[in-house]
Amino acid sequence: MRLIFGPPYKGVTATIFGMTWARAAIFYGSDVGKDYMVQQGHSTALASTVPPMGLAVFVQVANQPIVRSTIMLQDPSSTQPNVLSQLVELTRTRGWKAAYHGSSASVLKTVPKYVCAILVKDWVAANLPPPSAREGTRQHKVEALNRAAVKSVAAGVAGAALTNPLDVIRNEMFKFEEGFGQTVQRLLRSEGWAFCLRGMQRNLVAVAVPIAMTIFLTDTLLELLAPPELKPARLLARRLSSLPSENVSAQPNPK
Secondary structure, three states: OHHHHOOOOOOHHHHHHHHHHHHHHHHHHHHHHHHHHHHOOOOHHHHHHHHHHHHHHHHHHHHHHHHHHHHHHOOOOOOOOOHHHHHHHHHHHHOHHHHHOOHHHHHHHHHHHHHHHHHHHHHHHHHOOOOOOOOOOHHHHHHHHHHHHHHHHHHHHHHHHHHHHHHHHHHHHHHHOOOHHHHHHHHHHHHHHHHHHOOHHHHHHHHHHHHHHHHHHHHHHHHHHOOHHHOHHHHHHHHHHHOOHHHOOOOOOOO
């Protein structure tokens, strides 16, 4: 048990909970919000941007006390046994506002990450050729999973690479108890713009993999388990058919 819940896995339960509900809310809410906005006549670009932006801000602010407490708990000097006790200690000694320290950097990191990932996901899904094999065949499932893999990897890498500098800034804010602007100025003085690439390889694993796996597993489960009307290819066709005529590539008019 100590191996699972001790260093470096202290706070892992709270981290998993926070990440799970946050990603579920962002991806599910973004799909629902996009469908609704498209039906109301908004452009696909706006419909792909506004829902993930609003949801990402909400879940990041809601999760910030968990993020803050988990980072402090994993500090070797921390004497607290779990995230809850760390949060109680933090608010008792520094006030409730301390639990939200770093929210600006976290929001600036999270919002572009998910907006970019969802925009790329939707763009790739709309531009990849649909499965050519007959629906219900093994080849159709293989082609659908290949599409999901390409879409997932593209979205994950784009989201991770874009937000790497903001990850560095957020961690430095937590480490030195500084504001956003003060942290950026110090990093530029000490490292120049090279700080933007610090930890990029680790970020591609820590950020890109969870995003890609979330998208891929969602599409895979829909493809394997969902009824025909909820399969990804059907959902995409339904979305495209609901777009205003000026947003859809020209199609021959029926006679």
